[in-house]
Amino acid sequence: MGEKIIPLIMCGGAGTRLWPASREVRPKQFLPLFGTRSTFQETILRVSDPTLFERPIVITNNAYRFMVSEQLAEIESEADILLEPMRRDSGPAIAAGAAFAETRASDAIVLALAADHVVRDNAAFVEACREGLVAAGKGRIVTFGVAPERAATEYGYINPGEVVSGKVRSVKQFVEKPDAAKATEYVKAGYLWNSGNFMFRASVLLDEYRSVDAASVQAVSDAVAKAGRDLGFFTLDEAAFGSAKAISIDYAVMEKTGHAAVVPVACGWSDVGSWHAVWELSAKNGQGNAAQGMAVFEDSRNCNVMTDKALVALEGVDDLVVVATQDAVLVSRQKDANGLKRLVTKLKTVAPQVTEEHLKVHRPWGSYQSVDMGERHQVKRIVVKPGGRLSLQKHHHRSEHWIVVRGAARVTVNEAVKTVHENESIYIPIGAVHRLENPGKILLELIEVQTGSYLGEDDIIRIEDDYRRS
Structure with a gap:
């Protein structure tokens, strides 16, 4: 050989x-x-x-x-x-x-x-x-x-x-x-x-x-x-x-x-360097339209749609790119890749968050996604992989309420350790040292309701972490 x-x-x-x-x-x-x-x-x-x-x-x-x-x-x-x-x-x-x-x-x-x-x-x-x-x-x-x-x-x-x-x-x-x-x-x-x-x-x-x-x-x-x-x-x-x-x-x-x-x-x-290149590589219908996600086309040709959840309906348009994520929508001409570059440069000054992060944030243990946010509350959907474990942590400015909707959670709150099953909930007071784990064989999904004067991700004091994040 x-x-x-x-x-x-x-x-x-x-x-x-x-x-x-x-x-x-x-x-x-x-x-x-x-x-x-x-x-x-x-x-x-x-x-x-x-x-x-x-x-x-x-x-x-x-x-x-x-x-x-x-x-x-x-x-x-x-x-x-x-x-x-x-x-x-x-x-x-x-x-x-x-x-x-x-x-x-x-x-x-x-x-x-x-x-x-x-x-x-x-x-x-x-x-x-x-x-x-x-x-x-x-x-x-x-x-x-x-x-x-x-x-x-x-x-x-x-x-x-x-x-x-x-x-x-x-x-x-x-x-x-x-x-x-x-x-x-x-x-x-x-x-x-x-x-x-x-x-x-x-x-x-x-x-x-x-x-x-x-x-x-x-x-x-x-x-x-x-x-x-x-x-x-x-x-x-x-x-x-x-x-x-x-x-x-x-x-x-x-x-x-x-x-x-x-x-x-x-x-x-x-090198898939533009949405036009994605369209060229995608399967298309008889009118040249490509779609990933729910899309309906009427009297439209050579369009490219990618959507996370929302249904996208196009009528009477040609040569368009429509990309719909949960916090941003792009509508663009098919062939102007340089235009998108100029747009993203502008977005980095106007709304930098949408060029840097998705609403759904991936972590080594799973993911979380903000569902609703107000001045003193935030609702998140948290998914933890089997065997996944968040850091042992505490917060100075917020309390949390966790409602399990799928799987089982092992929850540490100060000295107490409790298993929380589907349709059960647990409260984490401000300042309490806590940890969330998935001891089961299926995904753990829960809804987290945060309340407090400050809800930023930098209000996390990690005491122990499997993934060695500071």
Whole structure:
């Protein structure tokens, strides 16, 4: 059996190009945009053939660590999860993954993949990996060049050169995102879309990076060498990683190296960079309308609807995007991705909360969602996973009343521990030390009614916490 590939999944980005579904605390790679699985889960499954791929490495940040481990568990997959202490763009992230891969195998070959891309033909992608593996083994840094489906202006392009091995070609030139006329020229001349996914021997990538920025490679290598372990995660050393220069892998290595190669692939690839891209990838009715959630169309064509709960009805409109979440609604023209970027920039000054958080907030133990809020009260719906346990905590400004609607809760209030069943309730006075647990085998759901002079999430004094949050 030949060499195997270590997948390195880049999972720390927080774009808002798919607002309001994608937000800072739960970005698009964790969303089920096409069916029941997220693009992160689909990416993991794409590189799960044990005859070709080793156990993956996922690089993400502290805020997403439990989402990553939860979504891996949902698809019965495992990975080594590296936590970046801060964002430093793709250069240091990929270098950290490469350095970590070398701790597993000194001659490791790494496949760096974005967690938020879509591939519709997995077999074609895997075949391209097999092609790229040969060239990567010989010291090439192989990028995946996608055969263009149109003259796209939202992607960079690669001009392929001479054959290196099999279908792999050298890279004559990387070019930036073009205007429409240039894009048409590039497609006619046989250029490929630059997918931003790479395969390389870890040592080669690090050597090439070191030749242009030795200090950053040293910083990243130190961050890996000094990494800690916390709840099963690998935590990169903050001081070391923070001293690496923030830069993309394209600028740091790919546009400077003499080892760049490209494997052409036609695999139905998309970086899902806009709602228009989501529409292109979605199933549609006879009038070109796509919907996820409850939607009704009358005399409407080429529209895209995504809705959490509310029914969306469109009449007499064409080429619209409507995204309805529980606290924000987007109505947009299909093809103006830059318009959405300008809108989100404006929202960050007018209503930053709707770009950062959802009403439904995910926690390692489950989730909570605000249902109603007034000056001195808030009503939440809380869901706790089987075996899940909130921190032992207290509040200075609010009391709480919990009503169990499903499952059973084990509740600690000061020294007392009580099991509360469906249709039973319990009162938590202001200042009482308390904890909520789900000892059962099914989800625990309860309604929480808070009353008090201040109801912010920062009025939590954690005394003990399974998840080591401060």
